Amino acid sequence: MPVFTNAGSLRIGRFSEPGGIYLITAVVHQRQPLFADWRLGRLVVRELRELEAEGWADFLTWVLMPDHMHYLLQLRDRTLADVVCRIKSRSSLAVNQTLGRRGRLWQKGYHDRAVRKEEDVKDLARYVVRNPVRAGLVERVHDYPLWDACWL
Structure with missing residues (x-):
């Protein structure tokens, strides 16, 4: 059965369900580029790893940009x-x-997008990890320190 959440989380009419795949964007408060310091970014990565180890979710791919x-x-x-x-x-x-x-570290709320079954998850993952290249931070994804994908 779908779990409906409060207005501070999923967009109106959205629900979360076990096994569902979601693309999430969270933004740093006042868009401060705190994660330009990759050591601070590793603290966020540690939390992702802990959640995965505790069985909350599988993180298929992620990228931590300086301000989101x-x-x-x-x-x-x-x-x-x-x-x-x-x-x-x-x-x-x-x-x-x-x-x-x-x-506050993060802005209130977040943007979520449920991934439809017919979408190619790997193509979406490639789009996510190429964010540093599109932003001009690096020329190649492998040169950026704050990203990962489960297919590697």
Whole structure:
């Protein structure tokens, strides 16, 4: 049965379901380019790895840009809202502790897109990881330190 979430998470009319694949975009508060420092980005990556190890979701691909993040995930037994909330809250704690600060790390909410069964997930993953190239940060994806894909 679909799980409906509150207005602060999935867009109106959306639901999350186990096994569903979703493309998520989360933006840093005031678009601060905090993750230009890849060491801060690794703190977010650690949270993704923990969630995967704990069985919340499978992260098919992700890229952490200086001021936002994209990730393609397949839910296991948690709702999309639970997964995104956990990533944002735990990474906020880790980054703030490292920087010796308090306050918001991420903007409220996030953009979600359910991936339809007929879509090619690998093509979508390629699009996600090519973000640093399209943004002019690097010439080749492999030169960027904050991305991964399960097919590698």
